[in-house]
Amino acid sequence: MKKIGKQLLICAVLLHSAAFGQNASLTASCSKTTVGLNEPFRITFATNARKGTITPPNFEKFIVVSGPYKSNQTQIINGKMSSQRSIAYEIVAQEEGVFTLPAARMKVSGQELESNRLKITVKAGAKRNSRADRNARESFNVRILTSKKSVYVGEPIVLKFRATLFDPVRDLSIIQAPNFENVLQQQLEFKQESKREVVGNKIATVLDFDKRLILPNKPGTLGGQELKVSGQVQVPTGRRDFFNMPLTKFVPQVATAKIPAVKIKPLPEGAPKHFKGGVGELKLVRVISRTEVSGSESITIKLRVEGTGNFNTLEVPELIQPEGFDVYDPKYNENIRSSELGIRGYKEYEYLLVPQYPGSFILPDIQWSYFNTRTERYETITIATDTLNVENPALSGVQETSDLEEAVKREVKTIDDDIRYLQDDNLEAQGTSNLFPWTFGLLMLAGLLWLWQFAPERGKNRKVNWKKEQLKIVQKAFAAEEEQRYGTMLNALEYGLVKKGIHLEQVRREVLENVYDRPIANRILDLIENCNMAQYAPVAASDNAHQLTEFEEVWEQI
Amino acid sequence: MGTDLTSVTDSARALYDLGRYGEALEKYRMVYASQAENDVLCYNMGNCYARMGELGEAKVFFERALIYAPNNIDAQHNLDWINLRLTDALVAPKEELVEWIGQWERSIMSPEGWTFLAWVFLTATMALLVLRRTKNRSLNWRWPFTTTALALLLLGMSYLSIPKIKTGVVVERNSYGYSEPSSNSKRLILLSEGSAGTILGTNNSWVYVELGDGRLAWFDVDEWESLLPAPD
Structure with missing residues (x-):
């Protein structure tokens, strides 16, 4: 037991030393440093580390034909263990030149390893012409077949990729498909079939391995794009086995082909106004579920474009909505199949129309144009107008709460069978008079009059007015024999003197003589005194008249 | 002058009685230049148009008679009679206060x-x-x-x-409404005779009209007549 434990310990130490006792490294190597165009060669990245994942570089100018091929080797020599892992790719160059392949990377115990960089020279005529290589190169080829040599924009073309195999080839795969601009490309589903044919005195297997539908969007020329196909070709090694049978091996081989030129013609000028891009052999169909409805029934209208054409881009015309119906958003249906004959199927809009009023309604005509690739002319399809009849008296009741209630109600009212007769004309020659200037004039005048109200009055008039007003007040008081008539007279005198700048408290002979003549001053003073006395003592009627006359005379002078 | 006018209208009435409505209308037209605001004259001219089957023009003149004399019962009656026969005509937007x-x-x-x-x-x-x-x-x-x-x-x-009505009426059988003042632009609507709308502006031979349902369109000026005759 003790012995077994000792042996395990020794093994553990040995393994540890194998894993960590040596420096980890990552190396890159290639089978050839000078290669020909489309000549496969092998790139291998190897490491002695037992852990970590090798991350290959971006091959950029090269295409991976096959791989990655992984291998793992462990050796124990004289008790010393070594390990080697590698990852390999078969690649081909896409263009001539000298290229440096970037380094591969891997992480081991937190340390990042980088491989060496490989310098590869690609030359067109650098292919080795060994017998095996020559045999491999001639073992298969590929071609691109086009269904048409000249098409219109929007007219589909079918590309067929055909391989001719003279030797057994396995793992046939497209490593680079033709890259087109301004086209829609779609891979067609089909069953691969091979057939035996005699090609140049050799029996070959012809295999159509891919089909694509191309829909050009712009005029120009299609051509020059390259197809690259790789395969493993079985070639003899020149050696024989124990049973004297020839030994063979599989060699990677790349075959290329270029698409033959296809002219993309623009559509002829003078497209009709209803042309919306439809190209092919197409039909426009309108399907009306019914033209007469009653009750709460609805109508379904389908507008369908069907046939063969560029369904990916063509537009189905929209329904011009008839009046009297609520038209809901259409439902879209399509059934499109791509085949060697082109794109077939239909696209349709399905509209639901719900009647709103009873009556006959016109379903407008529809015009739609497309370019017919068979006749090579624009063709216009016209679907004539139709009439939709809605017979539903109850619909007027349904409208009770709608905005259109008024209009419908008017229709429902009892109306005579005929229009009413002419009315009596009451025609008078209408002048060209416009009321606006007159109205404007009147407004201006009124405005001016309002302004006039606020304008200051002239002095003379004011003087005349207040004297007259005060005189009237006094005369009125005396005429009515008011008790306070002398007080009124005294007030008037005071008012008149104040207007002259003399206050009643200042009324003295000297002051009055500065303003009036002495007789007038005396009369004013007498009148004031009489008024004061009369307020407290009864005065005879004759004195009233006298005093008023005196006041009127003095007032004139004031 | 008054006598001349009376003799003209008398002869117009006589022609009307004979069923020669076109000639009667011509007579009335002679007077109309100087009597454009006479409600009775407008009424009588409306009658001539109605008898001739030109309901759009008749509607215009009955409406005019009612502008100058809103209490003219006969004009109101005849306008109702016309409207009953123009059921597919679109009514004008509501008048302003x-x-x-x-x-x-x-x-x-x-x-x-x-x-x-x-x-x-x-x-x-x-x-x-x-x-x-x-x-x-x-x-x-x-x-x-x-x-x-x-x-x-x-x-x-x-x-x-003083009347300031901007209403116009379609006096032709049909009138197409366009999106622009050009017959090459998009057609938006087709109005029938007697349809009315508020004339918002003019551009050469085109009038820009707001319809009762709020839609706006350009129409050929020859197909429309304003309820208020243009000042001389």
């Missing part, structure tokens, strides 16, 4: 009537102001102020009562 007020005012009095009434109050204002200034200074200012306010109110009502 201001237009509704204007219509109510016109049912009471013509715009000129409202203006004359405003003039009366303006004249009274001026008389009161002159009196206050020259004769009776003690006259309270509230009187001229009140008459001025009434005059201004009546002038406002007079302005509101």
Whole structure:
């Protein structure tokens, strides 16, 4: 037991030393440093580390034909263990030149390893012409077949990729498909079939391995794009086995082909106004579920474009909505199949129309144009107008709460069978008079009059007015024999003197003589005194008249 | 002049009675240039169009008669009669409140009537102001102020009562609505005769119309007629 434990310990130490006792490294190597165009060669990245994942570089100018091929080797020599892992790719160059392949990377115990960089020279005529290589190169080829040599924009073309195999080839795969601009490309589903044919005195297997539908969007020329196909070709090694049978091996081989030129013609000028891009052999169909409805029934209208054409881009015309119906958003249906004959199927809009009023309604005509690739002319399809009849008296009741209630109600009212007769004309020659200037004039005048109200009055008039007003007040008081008539007279005198700048408290002979003549001053003073006395003592009627006359005379002078 | 007009309309009536509606219409048309706002004339022209089977035009003239005289019962009746036969016509969007007020005012009095009434109050204002200034200074200012306010109110009502309807009516059998003012643009709708809408603008020979259901489209101007005749 003790012995077994000792042996395990020794093994553990040995393994540890194998894993960590040596420096980890990552190396890159290639089978050839000078290669020909489309000549496969092998790139291998190897490491002695037992852990970590090798991350290959971006091959950029090269295409991976096959791989990655992984291998793992462990050796124990004289008790010393070594390990080697590698990852390999078969690649081909896409263009001539000298290229440096970037380094591969891997992480081991937190340390990042980088491989060496490989310098590869690609030359067109650098292919080795060994017998095996020559045999491999001639073992298969590929071609691109086009269904048409000249098409219109929007007219589909079918590309067929055909391989001719003279030797057994396995793992046939497209490593680079033709890259087109301004086209829609779609891979067609089909069953691969091979057939035996005699090609140049050799029996070959012809295999159509891919089909694509191309829909050009712009005029120009299609051509020059390259197809690259790789395969493993079985070639003899020149050696024989124990049973004297020839030994063979599989060699990677790349075959290329270029698409033959296809002219993309623009559509002829003078497209009709209803042309919306439809190209092919197409039909426009309108399907009306019914033209007469009653009750709460609805109508379904389908507008369908069907046939063969560029369904990916063509537009189905929209329904011009008839009046009297609520038209809901259409439902879209399509059934499109791509085949060697082109794109077939239909696209349709399905509209639901719900009647709103009873009556006959016109379903407008529809015009739609497309370019017919068979006749090579624009063709216009016209679907004539139709009439939709809605017979539903109850619909007027349904409208009770709608905005259109008024209009419908008017229709429902009892109306005579005929229009009413002419009315009596009451025609008078209408002048060209416009009321606006007159109205404007009147407004201006009124405005001016309002302004006039606020304008200051002239002095003379004011003087005349207040004297007259005060005189009237006094005369009125005396005429009515008011008790306070002398007080009124005294007030008037005071008012008149104040207007002259003399206050009643200042009324003295000297002051009055500065303003009036002495007789007038005396009369004013007498009148004031009489008024004061009369307020407290009864005065005879004759004195009233006298005093008023005196006041009127003095007032004139004031 | 009045006699001339009467003789023309008399002869139009005689032609109408004889069933020569087209000729009667021509007679009315001679007068129409100077009598565009006469509701009776519009009514009679609507009758001629209705007899000739041009229901769209008839609708326009009955509507016009009702614009200038909302209480014209015969025009209302004949318009109802027309509408009954244009059941597939689309109705115009609802009128605005201001237009509704204007219509109510016109049912009471013509715009000129409202203006004359405003003039009366303006004249009274001026008389009161002159009196206050020259004769009776003690006259309270509230009187001229009140008459001025009434005059201004009546002038406002007079302005509101002037028809400003933007409605147009399809006068052809059909009228296609387009997305742009061009027959090459997308067709949006087909309207039948008598359909109405609010004319929002024009562009050369195209009118931009808002329909009763809120849709907007351009129509050929020749297929539409505005309810308010264009000013000369």
